Amino acid sequence: MNDERDISPARLTAMRDALAEHVASEPVRAHRTRRRRVLIGSVLSLVAVGGVAIAGLRVLAPAEVVDTSIAMCASEAKRNADGGFDGGYAVMSGPFNPGVRTDALEVCTLEWEEGTFLPGYDPLSLRPEDPFPVPPLTVCVASDGTAVVVPSDAPEICTALQLAPVATTSGPR
Structure with missing residues (x-):
């Protein structure tokens, strides 16, 4: 089994740098994805609530006995x-x-x-x-x-x- 002693110091430094770069860029991607999902969910919720409110106004409006x-x-x-x-x-x-x-x-x-x-x-x-x-x-x-x-x-x-x-x-x- 390999451990850190079997990896060359240059290779180990390159791996650490690549990992650090990946970790540094990951929250930005996750934040963008999360923001996009929240925005889409909010828009869909707003449309659904608006539709229910409009339908509710039609049903809930007081009416006269005809x-x-x-x-x-x-x-x-x-x-x-x-x-x-x-x-x-x-x-x-x-x-x-x-x-x-x-x-x-x-x-x-x-x-x-x-x-x-x-x-x-x-x-x-x-x-x-x-x-x-x-x-x-x-x-x-x-x-x-x-x-x-x-x-x-x-x-x-x-x-x-x-x-x-x-x-x-x-x-x-």
């Missing part, structure tokens, strides 16, 4: 795999509805009071004397303009469910 003929009363504050909700639709059309938002809340509140969303609910049974407890309900707007009433009092629930919050200008019509 379709006043029907409302969705969701039994849970979550979407199914197909994008729909568990619960039921309430027909809202008729001469006595002054506004879908108020009516949707009223109708969905009645469904909760009757126990519609409880397991074993029998639609043919009589209405209970004491109403079932009603969770806090929030009105959101689906992409087709219908009201979706969700059991939650969290102000961001519409956004979390990819629904628009109700515009503040929406009201009884």
Whole structure:
């Protein structure tokens, strides 16, 4: 096996110089490569965040309830795999509805009071004397303009469910 004593002093000096030169130039290359990677990663992240923000503004912008003929009363504050909700639709059309938002809340509140969303609910049974407890309900707007009433009092629930919050200008019509 060779060790330093078998290598000529001139060869050993040349090897040390070559190694020193390599070590001296390596951080510059590594720094440039690292800087390039950070720059590319930053640009890609900025593009991704910008795209999500633009898409979010479109989805999150408050909307008015346009379709006043029907409302969705969701039994849970979550979407199914197909994008729909568990619960039921309430027909809202008729001469006595002054506004879908108020009516949707009223109708969905009645469904909760009757126990519609409880397991074993029998639609043919009589209405209970004491109403079932009603969770806090929030009105959101689906992409087709219908009201979706969700059991939650969290102000961001519409956004979390990819629904628009109700515009503040929406009201009884």
